[in-house]
Amino acid sequence: xxxxxxxxxxxxxxxxxxxxxxxxxxxxxxxxxxxxxxxxxxxxxxxxxxxxxxxxxxxxxxxxxxxxxxxxxxxxxxxxxxxxxxxxxxxxxxxxxxxxxxxxxxxxxxxxxxxxxxxxxxxxxxxxxxxxxxxxxxxxxxxxxxxxxxxxxxxxxxxxxxxxxxxxxxxxxxxxxxxxxxxxxxxxxxxxxxxxxxxxxxxxxxxxxxxxxxxxxxxxxxxxxxxxxxxxxxxxxxxxxxxxxxxxxxxxxxxxxxxxxxxxxx
Numbered sequence: 266x267x268x269x270x271x272x273x274x275x276x277x278x279x280x281x282x283x284x285x286x287x288x289x290x291x292x293x294x295x296x297x298x299x300x301x302x303x304x305x306x307x308x309x310x311x312x313x314x315x316x317x318x319x320x321x322x323x324x325x326x327x328x329x330x331x332x333x334x335x336x337x338x339x340x341x342x343x344x345x346x347x348x349x350x351x352x353x354x355x356x357x358x359x360x361x362x363x364x365x366x367x368x369x370x371x372x373x374x375x376x377x378x379x380x381x382x383x384x385x386x387x388x389x390x391x392x393x394x395x396x397x398x399x400x401x402x403x404x405x406x407x408x409x410x411x412x413x414x415x416x417x418x419x420x421x422x423x424x425x426x427x428x429x430x431x432x433x434x435x436x437x438x439x440x441x442x443x444x445x446x447x448x449x450x451x452x453x454x455x456x457x458x459x460x461x462x463x464x465x466x467x468x469x470x471x472x473x474x475x476x477x478x479x480x481x482x483x484x485x486x487x488x489x490x491x492x493x494x495x496x497x498x499x500x501x502x503x504x505x506x507x508x509x510x511x512x513x514x515x516x517x518x519x520x521x522x523x524x525x526x527x528x529x530x531x
Contacts (some may be wrong), residue, residue, distance in 0.1 A: 269390040277477035287392040287414030288316035295419040302425055303377035310418060311368045312390060321360040324369065326352050326386050327417065333490050335482060351375060358393055373422060381425035383486065385456045387417040421452035421458055429459030431484065433524040438531060439491065445512060447477055447494040447530040451484055458483040461492055465515035465526055470508035479517055
């Protein structure tokens with residue numbers, strides 16, 4: 266379940282706002298589903314108001330891109346080959362009572378001539394004031410709007426059997442945010458997104474036992490990404506200090522396979 270409070274939305278703002286608190290949770294946090302050409306697919310999102318007053322939210326779709334270095338960008342305008350025209354939302358807005366929840370549906374009508382590939386879009390749940398009002402007044406012409414809060418739910422639809430094909434290029438140590446970090450470099454040559462899962466057992470130079478957990482963000486088709494392997498101790502607690510070299514072994518899993526790793530991170 267994703268939770269986003271007012272003031273922490275990763276959106277552009279053109280002016281200060283005087284909107285009420287945006288205290289909303291959504292479930293699920295993302296959809297990963299399959300569909301075939303010429304078929305209809307329906308899904309539901311549950312919106313929970315965890316605040317003490319009624320909250321009205323607006324609902325719309327967005328296109329998005331995700332760079333190999335992990336930066337996401339949202340687009341109100343349709344990107345080339347966008348599948349958002351296939352999407353119908355049940356309603357443009359709804360009000361959720363305090364300490365209550367509501368669900369809404371969206372459906373995807375895949376054209377009969379749709380090629381094999383992955384349809385990706387976001388369903389944005391946004392604070393209505395001033396987001397919804399500004400959208401109406403501008404006829405949805407700009408994404409640079411004052412938005413009090415947003416939760417963007419990613420929808421991945423594998424059309425006609427689209428799937429990832431991951432290849433492990435190398436494991437190494439890189440400097441990430443000023444800190445030496447074990448990483449895995451992975452390429453996706455498939456036509457659907459993939460993710461790394463699993464863990465590597467590791468021992469550092471001081472004999473400290475730990476696990477290396479891969480970052481679980483998506484690797485989109487055609488991308489090569491460098492994914493941090495975060496050290497964790499017992500009960501998945503962060504490890505305050507790691508002494509290199511790290512000796513590691515184990516398996517990193519992905520949707521259709523796994524990678525056996527036996528490496529020393531220097």
